[in-house]
Amino acid sequence: MHALVQGLILGVLTAGVYALMASGQTLIFGVMKVVNLAQGALVILGAYLAYQLFVSLGIDPFLAIPITSVAMFGLGAGIQWLFLRPLRKEDRSELSLLVTFAVALLIEGVLSVLWHTTYRSINTGYANDSWTVFGFQITLVRLWAFLLSLAALGLLHLLLNRTRFGRAVRATVQNPESARLLGIESDLVSAFGFGLGAATAAAAGSVYGLLYAFNSGSHYDLISRLLSIVVLGGLGSIGGAVLGALIVSTSSAVIAATISPAWSEMTFFVILIAILLVRPQGIFGSTARGAL
Incomplete structure (x- = not known):
């Protein structure tokens, strides 16, 4: 029982970081209907930027997040404007897979x-500091990472639901043609949306670098997890991404703690297949165009 509860604690704390990435x-995807295969590489790039700021300037990774997020927002908007915007709309969903994978390889090479x-x-x-609460270990870094992820997700929710930009995003998601008729620049919204996705990757990357060792090729394993999370929760649903991250992270941590770490890697794929057999669109997914 102790191992089970400890695994649950670890899984919940880690889920916040994966939710931020996803x-x-x-x-x-919600804004552009683009499956971004470069998201994992953007997270690793964010981790490297935080690492370099810490090594060269002594800036704490948590304090580096505003710096890296702004830089990555610009990079993300530039990627959309230069590589995705020119694609023909009727072929964008298919060609974007190739383009974003090429971007991921380019980032890996750099x-x-x-x-x-x-x-x-x-x-x-403080990387190895922890608290003992009722006999259970709570790693300080994971706790701060979890709280940071909650704060970032809360800000993202407010941005999408309480600002003019958020209304433009939701209008573009619901009906891009009608949004265009209302004067909303869908290309500009898409660039901002991609930039915002890259900014969340930067924030998550700073935390990822604190929790795990990484190198330029770490994005391959990461993107498989992120795709599993967003498909499980429902493509285009941020609430689904949070729930998907919670399911994936806690199930893997519990299996690793109670059975064997060797089995934990395949746990979320088994859960993904089981849920998709019952609900192919994911938990919060919709067969129609969604509203985030």
Whole structure:
């Protein structure tokens, strides 16, 4: 029982980080109907930026998030404007897979040249600190990462539901043609949406670098998890991404703690297949165009 509860605690705390990564992925799909295969690479790029700021300037990874998020927002908007906007609308969904995968390989190549393929990690003074609560270990870094992810997801929710930009995004998701007739620049909204997805990747990357060792190729495993989360929760649903991250993270952590770490890697794929057999559109997905 102790191992089960400890696994649940670990899974819930880690789920916040994965939810933050996946929220950017599902936001991009909701706005553009683009499955962004570069999201994992953007997370790893965010981790490297936070690592370099910490090593060179001594900036704490949590304090580096505003810096890296702004930089990655610009990068994400540039990727959409330069590589995705020119695609023909009727072929965009299919061609975007190739384009975003090419972007992921480009980012991996740049990271390999700049930092080589050696594994890195952000080792702060508090990296190994933990609290013991009723006999259960709570790692300080994971707790702060969880709280940060909740705050970032809350800000994202407010942005999408309480601002003019959010209304433009939701209008574009619901009916892009009608949004265009109302004067909404869908290309501009798409660029901002992709930039916002990249900014969430930067925030998650700073935390990821604190929790795990990484190198330029770490995005391959990461993108498989993120795709599983967004498909499980329902493509285009941020609430689904949060729930999907919770299911994936807690199930893997519980299996690792109670049975074997060797089985934890395939757990979420089994859950994904089981849920999709019953509900092919995912938990919160819709057969029609959604509203985030």
